[in-house]
Amino acid sequence: MTDYSRPALNLERIRKFVVVAEELHFGRAAERLHIAQPVLSRQIRALEDELKVRLFARDRRRTELTAAGEQLLADARPLLASAQALRLRVGRAARGQHSFTVGFMPGLIVTAAVRALSDRHPELTVNVVRTSWHDQIEVVHDGRVDVSYIRLPVDQSGLTVRPLLTEPRVAVLPADHRLAGKESIAVADLADEHLLQDPDAVPEWRDIATELRDGTRAQVGAFHAVEEKLEHVASGRGVTVLPLSTATFYTRPDIVHVPVRDIPPNQVCLAWEAGRRSRLIQEFAAIAESC
Structure with missing residues (x-):
């Protein structure tokens, strides 16, 4: 009681x-x-x-x-994030705003699903918000978006997460890198490379490279924006592992991407707050699964 x-x-x-x-x-x-x-x-x-x-x-x-x-x-x-999200949603309802906001990670194209929802509900304003590895869940919890296309792994506490698709992951390297031009590589080939991202995004690399043969820690340089990571790759300052769609979206002549054959594909999901019972969320989730 x-x-x-x-x-x-x-x-x-x-x-x-x-x-x-x-x-x-x-x-x-x-x-x-x-x-x-x-x-x-x-x-x-x-x-x-x-x-x-x-x-x-x-x-x-x-x-x-x-x-x-x-x-x-x-x-x-x-x-605190839930409290802020509640304030945002209540405020929007009080002002009579009829909108729906979709978050998406770099490399993911959400146009078809957004357009389908807009076509079904002409009175609805459907917005999109670009997210990153570091805030893809935060924007759901704090109410900035109603749903978000996310890439696992993430902390799924307090979320409803619906799988949508998987895609291969590739190593993005300088064009003159020793591994450039390979048909595929193993994650162990990257063990002594400077990783330009949060190692939690590539746990397979972390498991192999955390301790190098000489006992020193593997080098990690975490950059939030994909564009920033790629600038450092092109400058020869390190490598990054990205989903294939992200790597191909940012194609440029001074970098290459090579498949990593022994790591599992990236899982793309749709996420929203577990406590929400919105009809529009359920409708959008069904659209996203079919697109």
């Missing part, structure tokens, strides 16, 4: 907690929040009193999260 006598969590205090947890310094966090440090300290103490736990361990040299603080930080970000 729900206990309605207990006060609801104060989301503004939780937002301030997240900033302190990210900075691990009350002074810097106060500057980010544009409030005085004593005010921030009181807000955090009030949150600790509310939760009846200690969130930070502090001494003169450093501030660290406690186990309770680590747990709150893990839960706080999706909670």
Whole structure:
């Protein structure tokens, strides 16, 4: 039975907690929040009193999260994102806006599905938002999009995820690279290369290359935008592994792509917030599956 006598969590205090947890310094966090440090300290103490736990361990040299603080930080970000998404959707409904927004990753063409939904609902404004590896799920949680075409792997907590298609992954290399011109390569051939992306996007490379033969860590340089990665590839500063459609979309003469034969294909899915029961979402999902 729900206990309605207990006060609801104060989301503004939780937002301030997240900033302190990210900075691990009350002074810097106060500057980010544009409030005085004593005010921030009181807000955090009030949150600790509310939760009846200690969130930070502090001494003169450093501030660290406690186990309770680590747990709150893990839960706080999706909670705040959901609250923001709720505000956006309620605001749109209050203003009478009739729109539907679709997120999509680079290399994915969503025109057919967007046009099909627009044709079925001429009164509906269908918008598109380009996403990246780092925000493809964030835009769903914070309400910027109603649905998003995503590439796995992602954290699927709080999402409904519907598989759409798979496609091969290729290594993108400088045109004069030692592996350029090969019919295909193995992921082990890239083990000592500088990877220009988040290694979580290529776990097969990470498993092989995290520790090199001499015991040093493999080099990783994470760049968010595909265009930025390709500029670094062309300059000979590293390599990247991309889905085939993304690599072919950005074709240029100073880089090449080579199939990687021993890694599984990339899975493309449609994702939306698990709690939503929108008829338009279900309709768009059916269209996306057929396109």
